[in-house]
Amino acid sequence: MTPNFLSPLLSSLLFICFGCVIAHSGRPWRDSGWGTIVLEEAWATPDLLEDAAAPPLGHSSSQTTFHNIDFQLGETHAQLNANLLDIHHQRLRRMDENDIDFMVLSCPSPCAQGLADPDAANRLAYSFNNKLAAAIANNTARFGAFAALSMHNATEAALELNRTVKELDFLGAMIFDYQVSGPNADRFLYYDQPEYDPFWRMVTDLDVPVYLHPRVNAEPVLSLLYKHAP
Ligand SMILES: *[C@@H]1O[C@H](CO)[C@@H](O)[C@H](O)[C@H]1NC(C)=O
Ligand SMILES: *[C@@H]1O[C@H](CO)[C@@H](O)[C@H](O)[C@H]1NC(C)=O
Numbered sequence: 215m216t217p218n219f220l221s222p223l224l225s226s227l228l229f230i231c232f233g234c235v236i237a238h239s240g241r242p243w244r245d246s247g248w249g250t251i252v253l254e255e256a257w258a259t260p261d262l263l264e265d266a267a268a269p270p271l272g273h274s275s276s277q278t279t280f281h282n283i284d285f286q287l288g289e290t291h292a293q294l295n296a297n298l299l300d301i302h303h304q305r306l307r308r309m310d311e312n313d314i315d316f317m318v319l320s321c322p323s324p325c326a327q328g329l330a331d332p333d334a335a336n337r338l339a340y341s342f343n344n345k346l347a348a349a350i351a352n353n354t355a356r357f358g359a360f361a362a363l364s365m366h367n368a369t370e371a372a373l374e375l376n377r378t379v380k381e382l383d384f385l386g387a388m389i390f391d392y393q394v395s396g397p398n399a400d401r402f403l404y405y406d407q408p409e410y411d412p413f414w415r416m417v418t419d420l421d422v423p424v425y426l427h428p429r430v431n432a433e434p435v436l437s438l439l440y441k442h443a444p
């Protein structure tokens with residue numbers, strides 16, 4: 215049975231068609247009939263938050279930095295971090311309070327796209343995916359996952375996507391605008407180039423959605439647009 219029930223859902227946006235989508239897929243999940251499915255819900259591991267606590271190193275940094283996290287009024291940094299790390303407590307409670315049937319978790323921006331070293335980016339994505347799979351394993355009726363992927367090498371990204379979908383039952387991937395690359399972290403890889411064909415071929419073969427998430431612009435673009443207004 216195909217686990218990727220979100221794929222037809224996302225591509226057609228047929229939110230009223232839950233019944234037929236479920237019937238088509240074998241994956242059991244909680245469907246109250248009136249609840250919501252939410253996407254791009256960030257989940258962090260403690261090591262990701264340690265990186266986030268480091269002083270900002272600039273957008274072309276080889277470190278994982280979390281410039282995009284939008285801190286809400288009324289919650290402290292510590293509470294927000296605790297919320298990011300949690301799955302089964304406040305998060306589930308808030309889902310119940312807000313009629314959310316199912317949540318798809320993913321890595322916060324820029325995740326592996328912030329790491330210029332390909333091995334480090336691969337390791338981060340692989341380890342994040344395994345930890346997330348383990349963390350939701352006891353409640354897949356309420357939680358699913360989008361894979362984190364290093365986008366340095368399209369073939370390796372394709373294989374990791376395949377692994378997460380086929381072996382970890384992930385529903386697709388979330389990748390961020392561009393992959394930082396190069397020894398000085400000053401190269402920016404965009405995924406519409408021909409060398410990414412093997413990745414997009416795998417996406418098509420697996421028939422899963424890829425969520426292309428925005429992130430802070432690459433430094434040259436940022437300077438061009440905003441240097442006059444630091
Ligand atoms: C899943 O495991 C977590 C961590 O041990 C626990 O807090 C949670 O209650 C468990 N959920 C279910 C549905 O068993
Ligand atoms: C991408 O990864 C594959 C598989 O590991 C490898 O064979 C290939 O040489 C890599 N491509 C580049 C451009 O490094």
Ligand SMILES: *[C@@H]1O[C@H](CO)[C@@H](O)[C@H](O)[C@H]1NC(C)=O
Binds near residue numbers: 373376377380381
């Ligand atoms: C995708 O993963 C499955 C399950 O591990 C494996 O059998 C299959 O060979 C993989 N496909 C590719 C193209 O590597």
